[in-house]
Amino acid sequence: MGLKPVKVGICGLGTVGSGTFNVLKRNQEEISRRAGRIIRVEQVGARRPNPNCDTQGVQISQDIFEVARNPEIDIIVELIGGYDTARELVLTAIEHGKHVVTANKALIAEHGNEIFEAAQRKNVMVAFEASVAGGIPIVKAIREGLAANSINWLAGIINGTGNFILTEMRDKGRTFEDVLAEAQLLGYAEADPTFDVEGIDAAHKLTILASLAYGVPLQFKKAYTEGISRITTEDVNYAEELGYRIKHLGISRRTEAGIELRVHPTLIPEKRLIANVDGVMNAILVDADAVGPTLYYGAGAGSEPTASAVIADLVDVVRTMTADRDNRVPHLAFHPSSLSDLPMLPMEEVTTAYYLRMLAVDHPGVLAEVTRILADEGISIDAIIQKGTREQQVPIIILTHQVQEKRMNAAIAAIEGLPEIAGEVTRIRVEQLDAN
Numbered sequence: 119m120g121l122k123p124v125k126v127g128i129c130g131l132g133t134v135g136s137g138t139f140n141v142l143k144r145n146q147e148e149i150s151r152r153a154g155r156i157i158r159v160e161q162v163g164a165r166r167p168n169p170n171c172d173t174q175g176v177q178i179s180q181d182i183f184e185v186a187r188n189p190e191i192d193i194i195v196e197l198i199g200g201y202d203t204a205r206e207l208v209l210t211a212i213e214h215g216k217h218v219v220t221a222n223k224a225l226i227a228e229h230g231n232e233i234f235e236a237a238q239r240k241n242v243m244v245a246f247e248a249s250v251a252g253g254i255p256i257v258k259a260i261r262e263g264l265a266a267n268s269i270n271w272l273a274g275i276i277n278g279t280g281n282f283i284l285t286e287m288r289d290k291g292r293t294f295e296d297v298l299a300e301a302q303l304l305g306y307a308e309a310d311p312t313f314d315v316e317g318i319d320a321a322h323k324l325t326i327l328a329s330l331a332y333g334v335p336l337q338f339k340k341a342y343t344e345g346i347s348r349i350t351t352e353d354v355n356y357a358e359e360l361g362y363r364i365k366h367l368g369i370s371r372r373t374e375a376g377i378e379l380r381v382h383p384t385l386i387p388e389k390r391l392i393a394n395v396d397g398v399m400n401a402i403l404v405d406a407d408a409v410g411p412t413l414y415y416g417a418g419a420g421s422e423p424t425a426s427a428v429i430a431d432l433v434d435v436v437r438t439m440t441a442d443r444d445n446r447v448p449h450l451a452f453h454p455s456s457l458s459d460l461p462m463l464p465m466e467e468v469t470t471a472y473y474l475r476m477l478a479v480d481h482p483g484v485l486a487e488v489t490r491i492l493a494d495e496g497i498s499i500d501a502i503i504q505k506g507t508r509e510q511q512v513p514i515i516i517l518t519h520q521v522q523e524k525r526m527n528a529a530i531a532a533i534e535g536l537p538e539i540a541g542e543v544t545r546i547r548v549e550q551l552d553a554n
């Protein structure tokens with residue numbers, strides 16, 4: 119270890135920052151043996167100290183931009199989160215010739231194209247393993263491990279808070295708010311927890327995964343996003359009766375017409391391994407042409423699991439610091455000059471199967487009317503449950519085969535127009551997630 123130490127500046131000392139600081143310190147010797155250089159935290163930029171970190175002997179600055187400009191620092195670790203300040207910080211660090219490691223999925227999904235371009239110009243690296251699924255090395259797996267393959271589709275449980283909420287609601291009958299409060303306390307939830315429950319956080323991560331899988335520029339704005347706040351225990355129970363679990367999935371599939379990019383609650387067969395990923399755990403299922411399906415499972419959030427990914431990036435950056443930009447692993451897996459212009463498909467063009475639940479007045483011919491509407495739109499039925507109750511109105515649950523979303527939209531509008539149907543039709547998409 120004759121070379122001089124690599125000096126790191128950590129910006130942000132919250133959940134992930136403190137984990138990164140502590141793991142780097144605890145495992146310093148082994149990490150250095152892996153990297154070939156000693157990795158030393160030279161400076162920390164944070165507004166306030168974190169009682170979980172002993173920062174004695176480390177320069178502390180309340181101004182994160184001072185860290186980004188410090189000529190002593192080789193690598194900036196951006197762990198402040200958010201968009202605008204993080205963007206400015208990262209661009210400042212790049213401008214000053216520093217490599218960047220970030221855990222910020224919002225930043226990469228929304229400003230990644232601009233940031234990678236700036237990094238290419240300055241011949242520095244931007245590493246973002248921790249931005250998707252916390253401690254699971256999914257960026258490396260897709261970018262390097264699956265480099266031989268043409269990837270067909272991927273589907274992931276990529277928000278721990280949402281999965282924790284769905285799991286606790288199903289297993290323990292706890293309320294949505296109660297579980298969310300616990301996730302916030304444990305440091306899993308986003309600063310604005312609507313990002314978790316409305317699927318925005320998952321859409322950020324899915325945007326990144328799709329770009330790595332298909333070699334397309336990052337296009338967060340094209341993602342379709344639907345949250346979990348309207349899932350009821352009734353739907354959870356009917357899904358179970360039909361042999362399915364409801365999971366909040368991020369799905370991206372390559373089709374001839376374009377790329378699907380969608381986050382929504384989804385019924386998946388309960389026998390799939392991914393259907394049994396519970397609590398705050400994350401998992402990503404990737405179907406690729408040569409290897410077939412592979413599944414990546416682990417902690418998707420939390421202090422040290424996320425630090426694990428941040429530090430792996432630090433080691434990667436240190437190992438390749440001397441390689442020029444043409445000999446590094448490209449940011450989005452494919453060389454910047456070889457990105458594809460395959461479009462992202464609007465949700466209306468997506469083809470999938472559906473679970474429908476509606477409340478119907480119990481008299482002859484209603485079910486026939488509903489099935490006629492579905493038939494008129496070319497929608498074939500897979501299963502029907504009609505619950506006999508003593509009430510005037512009875513629930514009807516229908517599983518359909520695959521159809522284009524716009525045809526289902528038309529069918530639902532027509533069903534909701536029937537006088538015998540009360541209120542709105544609940545629609546949850548269904549995916550079999552089997553390999554081609």
Ligand code: HSE
Binds near residue numbers: 419
């Ligand atoms: N809020 C995120 C989650 C944190 O719950 O998965 C990790 O990105």
